[in-house]
Amino acid sequence: MMNICILNGNSDPQNRPFEDYLSKVSRILAQDQHRVTILTLRDMDLRFCTGCFGCWVKTPGECVTADDGPQVCRTMIHSDFTLWAAPVHMGYPSALLKKIMDKSIPLIHPYIAIDQNEAHHRPRYARYPRLGLLLEKEASTDAADLEIITQMFRRTAINMKSHLAFSRMTDQPAEELARAILSAESQFPRQVTRMLPTRGLKIDPPTRLTIFNGSPRGKKGNTPILLDQFAHGFTDAMDDRRVETFHLNRMRESDRFIQAFDGAECVILGFPLYTDAMPGIVKTFIEQLEPFCERSSNPPLGFLVQSGFPESSHSRYVERYLEKLAARLGSPYLGTLVKGGAEGVRLMPENMNASLFNTLQQIGRQFGATGQFEPALLKALAKPEHYPVYLVPLFKLLVRTPLLSTYWDTLLRKNGAFQRRFARPYMD
Numbered sequence: 524m525m526n527i528c529i530l531n532g533n534s535d536p537q538n539r540p541f542e543d544y545l546s547k548v549s550r551i552l553a554q555d556q557h558r559v560t561i562l563t564l565r566d567m568d569l570r571f572c573t574g575c576f577g578c579w580v581k582t583p584g585e586c587v588t589a590d591d592g593p594q595v596c597r598t599m600i601h602s603d604f605t606l607w608a609a610p611v612h613m614g615y616p617s618a619l620l621k622k623i624m625d626k627s628i629p630l631i632h633p634y635i636a637i638d639q640n641e642a643h644h645r646p647r648y649a650r651y652p653r654l655g656l657l658l659e660k661e662a663s664t665d666a667a668d669l670e671i672i673t674q675m676f677r678r679t680a681i682n683m684k685s686h687l688a689f690s691r692m693t694d695q696p697a698e699e700l701a702r703a704i705l706s707a708e709s710q711f712p713r714q715v716t717r718m719l720p721t722r723g724l725k726i727d728p729p730t731r732l733t734i735f736n737g738s739p740r741g742k743k744g745n746t747p748i749l750l751d752q753f754a755h756g757f758t759d760a761m762d763d764r765r766v767e768t769f770h771l772n773r774m775r776e777s778d779r780f781i782q783a784f785d786g787a788e789c790v791i792l793g794f795p796l797y798t799d800a801m802p803g804i805v806k807t808f809i810e811q812l813e814p815f816c817e818r819s820s821n822p823p824l825g826f827l828v829q830s831g832f833p834e835s836s837h838s839r840y841v842e843r844y845l846e847k848l849a850a851r852l853g854s855p856y857l858g859t860l861v862k863g864g865a866e867g868v869r870l871m872p873e874n875m876n877a878s879l880f881n882t883l884q885q886i887g888r889q890f891g892a893t894g895q896f897e898p899a900l901l902k903a904l905a906k907p908e909h910y911p912v913y914l915v916p917l918f919k920l921l922v923r924t925p926l927l928s929t930y931w932d933t934l935l936r937k938n939g940a941f942q943r944r945f946a947r948p949y950m951d
Contacts, residue, residue, distance in 0.1 A: 528602035532609030532620025551701040567591040574739040578629035580934035592626040597949040608657040622803035646684040656690040678799040718839035723858025725895040733787035734768040737794030737805035741772040756884035760891025793827035824849040825857030831866035835905035858896040
């Protein structure tokens with residue numbers, strides 16, 4: 524008998540076909556005596572992840588927010604199989620599902636391990652469920668969308684110390700999905716494909732720049748620091764350049780965000796990498812842009828994605844989504860600034876950030892002067908894209924030493940939580 528967890532990310536209770544599909548899958552599995560738990564996320568009290576890292580350094584293994592997130596994490600970690608299930612909105616599963624994916628990071632450690640020759644998180648638990656993905660297509664969903672989504676979720680499965688067994692659609696028979704859940708076979712190899720950077724377009728240099736900061740920490744994040752440096756270079760290009768910044772963590776101002784996008788000449792959206800994609804607050808904003816898909820005069824779109832992983836290669840998957848998002852909106856795609864190893868930027872003294880800030884300012888300055896993200900500068904910003912294979916044995920030795928854990932251990936000690944750093948609260 525298997526314990527099966529289904530995370531229902533359908534935010535619309537009137538979407539009966541999706542609800543009925545999940546119910547049918549559950550009945551088929553229950554007929555064989557398997558235990559199925561469907562968590563309907565829209566009926567739960569789930570707050571957005573704020574990027575506080577409290578689940579890693581204050582209450583190890585458990586979110587500090589008092590909501591239903593722990594119930595979801597406990598059900599997941601006790602399952603043999605967890606199914607991510609959601610309708611596709613604006614080319615990616617619902618913001619509701621993304622919200623709980625962000626809230627699942629207590630199940631892993633902040634500490635780093637080497638997997639597939641890359642930095643990834645260490646496991647907190649001895650075992651993790653197999654994972655599957657169920658999607659309900661939207662009218663505009665095409666093969667490229669499905670491939671992009673699947674690749675991103677395969678990456679998330681690696682960081683969740685598991686493997687994505689399959690990606691299926693609700694237009695396929697429910698019986699086939701049930702068999703796939705019970706099967707030990709996998710649709711995908713564990714090894715994922717590396718992505719190359721995208722290439723943006725050149726436009727007439729804009730005079731006004733509208734920046735959306737997607738950091739869940741708001742002004743206190745690393746993302747606004749990087750965006751500010753780009754903006755500083757942009758305004759240096761000419762005296763008449765103007766920049767306006769909006770912080771997406773101010774959820775009550777969503778109407779203002781939409782108005783700003785509506786009137787923008789050129790838009791830059793920046794955010795930290797969250798479970799191999801955008802944070803839940805950013806996905807919410809993207810879904811609110813859906814009415815603009817029918818408009819023919821949307822502003823050019825550029826992006827900035829930063830992560831704590833040292834290699835920029837982690838962000839190339841969401842970059843593909845962002846390129847397709849611009850196409851979905853009919854906006855010229857300017858390209859994506861990608862920077863790894865950025866978690867410590869806000870903590871570094873100015874002289875240690877000098878080279879990074881200079882590169883960002885150069886990109887902004889060039890964009891203000893030419894209307895293009897200079898490819899050579901984007902490449903310089905992204906270094907290291909990935910580390911040479913011959914260095915992997917060295918990194919595997921380093922991650923076993925206290926050296927690379929110092930940052931997290933210092934915070935744990937400061938919060939009196941160091942002795943509980945390996946806690947597994949959901950095994951009780």
